[in-house]
Amino acid sequence: MLDREILLEKMKTSPYRPMRSKIIEARMLTDKEKFFRIELEDNTRLSYGPGQFVMVSIFGFGEAPISICSSPTDKGYIDLTVRNAGSFTNKLHQLGEGDIVGIRGPFGKGFPxxxxxxxxxxxxxxxxxxxxxxxxxxxxxxxxxxxxxxxxxxxxxxxxxxxxxxxxxxxxxxxxxxxxxxxxxxxxxxxxxxxxxxxxxxxxxxxxxxxxxxxxxxxxxxxxxxxxxxxxxxxxxxxxxxxxxxxxxxxxxxxxxxxxxxxxxxxxxxxxxxxxxxxxxxxxxxx
Amino acid sequence: MRKTKPRVAFFDFTDCEGCQLQFANMGEGLLQLTELVEIVNFREIMSEAGQDYEVAFVEGSITTESDIKRIQEIRKKAKVLIALGACAATAGVNGMKNRFPLELAKSRVYGDKAGTVNTIASLPLHKVVKVDYFIHGCPVYIPEVLQVVKCVLMQKPYALPNYAVCVECKMNENVCRYEKDQECLGPVTRAGCNSWCINNGNRCYGCRGLVDNPAADAQKDILLKYGLKADEILQRFNLYNDSLGEKYGQEFK
Amino acid sequence: MKYAALKKENLNKWLEYLKSKARLYAPKKKENQFVFRPVKNVDEACLKYIPTVIPPKKYYFPQKEKLLKFTVEPFHTAKAIAEFEEFILFAVHTCDIAGIQCMDVAFKEGPEDPNYLNRKEKMTIIGIECLEYCDTHANCASMATHVPRGGYDLMLVDIGEKFIIHINSEKGERLVRNVSYIKEAGAEDMAVLCFVREKKKNIFKEEFSAGLDRVYQAFGDGFKHKVWQDVGRRCVACGNCTMVCPTCYCFDVVDDMDLSLNSGLRYRIWNSCQMDDFAKVAGGEDFRKGRENRQRHRYYRKFRYPVDKFNRYFCTGCGRCSRACMAGINLVETVNALMDGGKLNNA
The missing domain is CATH 3.40.50.80 (Nucleotide-binding domain of ferredoxin-NADP reductase (FNR) module)
Incomplete structure (x- = not known):
C-alpha cells in the first residue's frame, strides 16, 4: 500500500516542530525594539524571500509570527527585529547572545x-x-x-x-x-x-x-x-x-x-x- | 535549576479560608509545589509564621480600615501579590453587603451593637493595592492555581481566559443546564475552571465574574427562550458579583 | 459483496465482534441528550439519536491535542505524534460523515496536518442513515447530507427486521466478511431498501426557502445585510455554535510547562472566532470587532468561503448550532432572512 507508506513518511516530520536556533547577536535599536541575529541549527539555511515570516518559539512562553528583516542574500543567518508588546515579546527581549530559540518557517508569500x-x-x-x-x-x-x-x-x-x-x-x-x-x-x-x-x-x-x-x-x-x-x-x-x-x-x-x-x-x-x-x-x- | 526557592506566605482577610483549604487538600500536588517554593507562612498547614516572604497569596475581601493598613503592609513586603479566590479578586459573596446602605447592613447584622463595629464596604484587593495575579473562583480551581504558580516562577503574566464557561463546558460535552430547566450563568461567566461545577452535575453560579465584554442586550433572548424572569437571573448573579453592582445591574435589568 | 444484510437480533453480537477488533465508539444517552462514548456494554449504543452534544470530531481533532514535547535546557523537541490504536466510530449520522469529509479537505490542503492525518488513518466509520428527522433544527435536506454520499466504510440502513449494510471500502468489508450471520443482501432486501428510500423523499424537504445556488448567491450579495446586525445584537458570544460545529477547526496553541519548569508540552486547543480576543494582535488592534461581524464570519465560513476555496459547503445541516444557541439564533431562519430580505422572528 503505497499511500500508507507516503503517509507514514509524512508523519515523521511535523510542521509544528521548531528548529533549534541560536541568537548570535542581540542589541536594542530603540527603547522598545530589539534586533536579533539568529543562526539556525547545524547551519541549516532557511530558503526564504523578502517579506516572509517565521514562527519564533520560546518553550513555556509560546510562539509568535515575526517578520524576517534580513535578505536571502545575507548568508548564514536571519535577522529579526521585535517590539516589546506582550508577554512573549517581553520574554524574547530578555534573551541575548548565545540564547536558544525555536524557529519554524519560513511562511507566507513575500514581496513579488x-x-x-x-x-x-x-x-x-x-x-x-x-x-x-x-x-x-x-x-x-x-x-x-x-x-x-x-x-x-x-x-x-x-x-x-x-x-x-x-x-x-x-x-x-x-x-x-x-x-x-x-x-x-x-x-x-x-x-x-x-x-x-x-x-x-x-x-x-x-x-x-x-x-x-x-x-x-x-x-x-x-x-x-x-x-x-x-x-x-x-x-x-x-x-x-x-x-x-x-x-x-x-x-x-x-x-x-x-x-x-x-x-x-x-x-x-x-x-x-x-x-x-x-x-x-x-x-x-x-x- | 533554580538557585533559591521563592518564599511564599498565605494571608487571609474576610473569607472562609476555603481557597487555602483547596491548597491543603492538594495532596501530592502540594508536595510537588513545595519543591518549587518554600512556604513560610500558612496557618492551615503549619504552626510557625514567617514574615520574610517574596510571594503573598491573599485570600479574602477588605472590609475594615485596619484591613487596608494590613494589606498595604503585605504589599510593601511582597514582590508578587496574588489575589486568591473570589473574595480577594472580586469581593465575592462579601459584596452582597454593598447592596445596602452601610448603616443598614451593620444594624441588620449586629443589631444594637452596630455602633461598636468598625466596617466599610467590601472591596476586592485591587481596589486598595496593586495585584499582580488574579485567581478567580469560589473556591479556586487547583489546576488553575498551579498554572498561576508556574507563571509566577517563570515571571510571566497569567492570561485569564476571556471567554465564557460555555466554551469549556461544551468541550467537556456536558448537557446544557438550560436543557434541564436550570438557570446557569455559564454564558456570561469567565472561563478557567474547566466548567468544574457543571461537570459535576451542578450549574454555574458565576463565581469567577463576568467576561470582559458580556452581551448587554442578548441576555434577554436567553430569558425569552427558556421562559425565565430577569429578576431570577439577577439574583443568581448577585450572589457573587454585587460588589460591582452598578455595572452588573445595568447588564441584567 | 457490495450490500450485506444483518438481522437485528444479531446486532449486539456484531457489536461485540467490532469491539474485539478495535476500540469502539458509539452514541450513548447522557441525561436528555446524546454523546459519543467508548462502548463498554453493547446495549448502551443508541442507533436512534439526536445529534450528539459535540460531533465525533473529538476523536480525530481532539479538544486538546499534544503537538510537541519540549525541553528548554538542553533544547529538545520530541516527536509530537504518538501512535494511536485503531478505532471504529459506530452509528455516525450522514451529516456528521459530511463533517468528516469537510475536515479532510481542510486538513489535507497543503501544508498537510500530520496530527489529523495520523488519527484519521486509524479510523473506521460505520454510518447509519436517518429515515426521519432527528428534530426540527436539522437542515440536512437543504445541504443534501440526509443521504449517504461516501466518506464512510460501512453504512447501515434500517429496513425493519434487518439492516442493509452498504460496503464502501476494503476496511469496511473486512468487518463483515467471514461473519457468519452477515449475508449478502438479496434482491428482496434491495427492493425494501428502494421502498424505504422512496418513502424518505416525502419526509425530508429542503429547509431553506431556496436551493443552495441561491444561498451561495445571497451570501455573495449579503455581506452588509441587516440580518447580521440582528444576529449580532442577540448573540451572547458564549461560543457554543462553534464548539459544537462538525466543521469548525480553529485552534489556539498553548505551552504547558511541567513543574520542573524545564520541560513540557505544546498543545492545540479548540478556539472560536466568536471569542473576544480571537483576531486581536499584540499591539491591541482587533481585526474583527463586534458580535455581528463575528457571527457573519461564522456563517460565511460555512456557506461562502469554503465553496470558493474547496467547492464544498461547510454546513452539514446537523442543526447543532441552532440547538445549542443560548439566544435561539436559528441557522435556517438566518439563511432564509438573508435570502428573503426579511427580518428574523424574534429580532
Missing amino acids: VDNMFGCDLVIVAGGLGIVPLRSLIRYLMHNRNDFGSVQILLGCKTPKDLLFGQETKEWMRRAEIKFNCTVDRADPDWKGNVGLITHLIPGVDINPTRTYAVVVGPPIMYKFVIAELLKKHIPDHQIIVSLERRMRCGLGKCGHCQIEGVYVCQSGPVFDYAQLKKFRGECHEKN
Missing part, C-alpha cells in the same frame, strides 16, 4: 521581487513597517542592477523611534537609494520633515507604469497612503502591502489570521491592492 525586475520602487514605511521592508531593501542593495530607481519614504513618531538609522546612510551611499524621512514630533536636533508620511508622496517623481509602490505600516496608515499612490496613477497590482494578523500555526489552519476567506499566513502577508480591493469589508487596511 521577480515581477519588480527592471522597475522603479517607492518604498513607504510607517513605524515598525521598516522591519519587513529592510529585507526587501537589503535584497535590492545586493541586486541593485536588476532594479530602476529606489526611493524610501519613512515615517515614525519621533526621531528616537527611527529604526536602522545608521543603515539608511549605507543604503543611500552604497546603492543610490533616495531616502526621505518624516516624524510626527520633532526634537531640537531634528532637521528633517515633520508631519504625516502621506505628505511626502505628492513630491515624489513617479512613472506609474514602471513603478512598484511597497507599503508597510500600522493599519491606519494604508488607506491614506494608498489613496495618494492612486493619485499618482500607479496600477492596483503594483501597489504592494504587507499585513499583520494574529497567527497560531502558519499553516492556514488555526483561523486567527483570516480576512474573509483568505488565510494571511498562507496567501499573504504580502498582498497587492487589487487583492485588497476584493475584500468586502473585513480588511481594516482598506476600509
